[in-house]
Amino acid sequence: MLGDKLLVAPVFSDDTALFYLPEGKWTCFWTDEVLEGPRWVKKTNYPFTQIPVYVRENTVLCLGPEDIGVPDYDYGSVGLHVKSYALNQGQQVTVEIPSGKGKQWAGKVSVQDGKANTEGTVSLA
Structure with missing residues (x-):
């Protein structure tokens, strides 16, 4: 695991x-x-x-750009791709996105019923 x-x-x-x-x-x-x-x-x-x-099941992954070999970028501004896996209907899953600068967070992505909403300085593809 x-x-x-x-x-x-x-x-x-x-x-x-x-x-x-x-x-x-x-x-x-x-x-x-x-x-x-x-x-x-x-x-x-x-x-x-x-x-x-x-x-x-009930997982949300935020994936960075495929064309970047080393993931040492600012996660909040690269255009993340959000993918959810077998979410229960009506369930909301929230993921915190690191800024790439220590313990700081760029923001949050929440997914419910296939729709992603962002909070903070997160950019989605």
Whole structure:
């Protein structure tokens, strides 16, 4: 587990990924396939260049630009892409966005029913 919202599984063979998903709904970061846990998952013919990453339900990820190699930018002003995963209807999830300057926050992003609202100096793509 990478925190309590992301599961990152290693691939130990050329084409097979075997990992355990804890209880709940999990969405593949790469394909948006939704799987239900708890259970073991075995994926054959798995691309060696794509590590399994699954996102827990009721999660909001704020992703920076794809064309920046090193994420050492001001998170509040680069044009974040907000992606929500299996939010319960009517539920609001709020994420604080770091400024990239120590313990300061650039602002917050709240997502409810597929709509993102910002607070502070956060720029969305």
